[in-house]
Amino acid sequence: MIRxxxxxxxxxxxxDAFLYGVPYPGAYVxxxxxxxxxxxxxxxxxxxxxxxxxxxxxxxxxxLDAEAPSAxxxxxxxxxxxxVRGGRGSLRQGIVxxxxxxxxxxxxxxxxxxxxxxxMVPTSVTLEGPEGVVALxxxxxxxxxxxxxxxxxxxxxxxxxxxxxxxxxADGRLVSETRPLDAEGVTLTVLARYQACDDEQCxxxxxxxLEIAVPLDVVDVPKLGMHRGHGQREGRYDASPxxxxxxxxxxxxxxxxxxxxxxxxxxxxxxxxRRRRESR
Amino acid sequence: xxxxxxxxxxDAPAPLGHPGRLxxxxxxxxxxxLGDRLPDFCLSDAxxxxxxxxxDRGERRSVVVFYRSAVx
Numbered sequence: 001m002i003r004x005x006x007x008x009x010x011x012x013x014x015x016d017a018f019l020y021g022v023p024y025p026g027a028y029v030x031x032x033x034x035x036x037x038x039x040x041x042x043x044x045x046x047x048x049x050x051x052x053x054x055x056x057x058x059x060x061x062x063x064l065d066a067e068a069p070s071a072x073x074x075x076x077x078x079x080x081x082x083x084v085r086g087g088r089g090s091l092r093q094g095i096v097x098x099x100x101x102x103x104x105x106x107x108x109x110x111x112x113x114x115x116x117x118x119x120m121v122p123t124s125v126t127l128e129g130p131e132g133v134v135a136l137x138x139x140x141x142x143x144x145x146x147x148x149x150x151x152x153x154x155x156x157x158x159x160x161x162x163x164x165x166x167x168x169x170a171d172g173r174l175v176s177e178t179r180p181l182d183a184e185g186v187t188l189t190v191l192a193r194y195q196a197c198d199d200e201q202c203x204x205x206x207x208x209x210l211e212i213a214v215p216l217d218v219v220d221v222p223k224l225g226m227h228r229g230h231g232q233r234e235g236r237y238d239a240s241p242x243x244x245x246x247x248x249x250x251x252x253x254x255x256x257x258x259x260x261x262x263x264x265x266x267x268x269x270x271x272x273x274r275r276r277r278e279s280r
Numbered sequence: 281x282x283x284x285x286x287x288x289x290x291d292a293p294a295p296l297g298h299p300g301r302l303x304x305x306x307x308x309x310x311x312x313x314l315g316d317r318l319p320d321f322c323l324s325d326a327x328x329x330x331x332x333x334x335x336d337r338g339e340r341r342s343v344v345v346f347y348r349s350a351v352x
Contacts, residue, residue: 006312019299028311029342032341039312039313058342172291173289268295268297269282275296
């Protein structure tokens with residue numbers, strides 16, 4: 001089935017014992033006819049979307065739960081709300097959450113998308129955090145064209161309330177699966193820049209600065225000897241019988257191949273130790 | 281086992297270059313594209329019951345997740 005989908009991990013070789021046969025991880029969201037309406041594949045298996053993000057894609061809307069960490073900036077003309085979607089806002093290694101920034105302009109006002117003529121400010125969102133917070137490209141909703149008298153160009157505008165989404169995750173510098181948590185939480189800073197205009201005049205550009213406190217969390221793993229002692233939370237589910245079964249199957253299928261795989265692991269391990277010695 | 285950080289910024293208790301740590305190469309195909317119908321498949325669920333994906337999905341939307349070493 002993995003081959004039929006065309007996502008067999010072809011960097012793992014048939015000789016790589018029980019590892020061979022796994023897919024590149026990813027997710028498909030389908031419509032009622034089973035056709036793909038959204039898909040998500042990342043460059044490493046340690047990065048994956050929060051389940052809430054997949055559900056949002058399937059439902060075609062974003063549902064913010066009341067527990068999500070959030071912050072509000074109420075300007076005179078625009079209200080800006082920022083909230084973290086997924087995992088009740090916790091940051092865990094590699095799990096992609098979504099920063100949702102909602103702009104609510106007063107009636108009659110609009111904000112701009114990019115590009116705009118010089119002198120005007122398009123809406124932008126920047127997510128900042130401690131080292132290890134990695135923000136991906138912001139996703140803006142589609143704009144509508146607006147033609148104003150006296151300007152010989154169509155301006156891209158956001159009409160009414162709209163959301164900008166910034167997918168982001170934490171890497172090993174902030175939260176790791178190989179050490180306990182360094183802190184209980186961190187503060188994310190959101191800079192939301194915009195310029196609001198009505199059909200006749202523009203207000204001064206503004207930058208709202210919002211701070212959101214989010215908790216850090218370790219990853220959950222099934223109980224497995226090789227994981228012990230790391231910064232993880234072992235689940236109640238014991239994976240060792242399954243690992244044993246996979247190892248035995250691999251040995252039965254190709255005893256020599258299994259030995260070669262062990263040899264490869266030892267060589268890689270020795271090279272890692274050499275790198276560690278040299279970096280000291 | 282040695283703990284090393286990979287080029288994506290993630291730590292793991294396995295040396296760099298270990299086949300279990302290799303990720304999706306840039307530009308590699310990722311199966312069915314937007315608009316494609318997912319292939320038919322029939323697999324056992326956690327209780328041993330056969331699930332025919334398209335038949336049992338009925339007329340509902342779905343999320344199909346391929347994962348490994350899963351932690352959320």
